[in-house]
Amino acid sequence: MFKRLFWMSAGFCAGVFTVMKAQAYVKANTPAPARQFLLGPDIDNVGLRTAQAMLREFNETRKARESELNKKYADRRH
Known part of the structure; x- marks a missing residue:
């Protein structure tokens, strides 16, 4: 039970970290019009x-x- 909880937590944290890094990359490396189209105003x-x-x-x-x-x-x- 604890192994499953640990791996689910680890996967959730890895997913959050990945999304945060991807958003930071998009914000830093895309032009403003494309960024606003993808992420909104x-x-x-x-x-x-x-x-x-x-x-x-x-x-x-x-x-x-x-x-x-x-x-x-x-x-x-x-």
């Missing part, structure tokens, strides 16, 4: 915007699925 908050978009999409999908299940099961009258 607010370059410093790409991670935060991505997390917010993922959370928003998750909530929209969850609500749609909840509505679908309510129509299917809760609205049935026996």
Whole structure:
């Protein structure tokens, strides 16, 4: 169990480190118009915007699925 937790943590840290280095490389070595096209106008908050978009999409999908299940099961009258 602890080995698995260790390797999952190590993989997560390696992934975060890799993404941070890749973003730093893109920021340093691409022209401003290309950088704004890839990362958007607010370059410093790409991670935060991505997390917010993922959370928003998750909530929209969850609500749609909840509505679908309510129509299917809760609205049935026996």
